[in-house]
Amino acid sequence: MHTLIVIAAGIAVLVTTLLIGRWTGLGVADAALVFIPIWFALALLNLWIGVSKAGYSVAEEIPVLLLAFSAPALAALVVWWHVHSGG
Known part of the structure; x- marks a missing residue:
């Protein structure tokens, strides 16, 4: 269940990043690429919490x-x- 919550949080962070990209003029496509390393860092944080706090x-x-x-x-x-494909 926790994994589904983390995935949902990731989608929420993605949507937020895309909106910020659109509002700041960065662009949706570039914002999508910016999201990936940010999300990787947050996923690593989730791993660290699971290991150090939850005992996994x-x-x-x-x-x-x-x-x-x-x-x-x-x-x-x-x-x-x-x-990028014009869709």
Whole structure:
């Protein structure tokens, strides 16, 4: 359940990043690419919290990291591709 919450938070951060990109003139496509390293850092923070506070091992947290990072990052790449393909 926690992983789904983290993924939903990632989508919320993506939407926020896209809106900021649009409002600041950066552009939606560039904002989508900016989101990816930001989200990776936040996903690593989630891993660190899982290991240091919740007591999980790194081996247990790596699959969660991969899933929690990849779903919103893939959404960002889809947005980037859609904007660049003229869709």
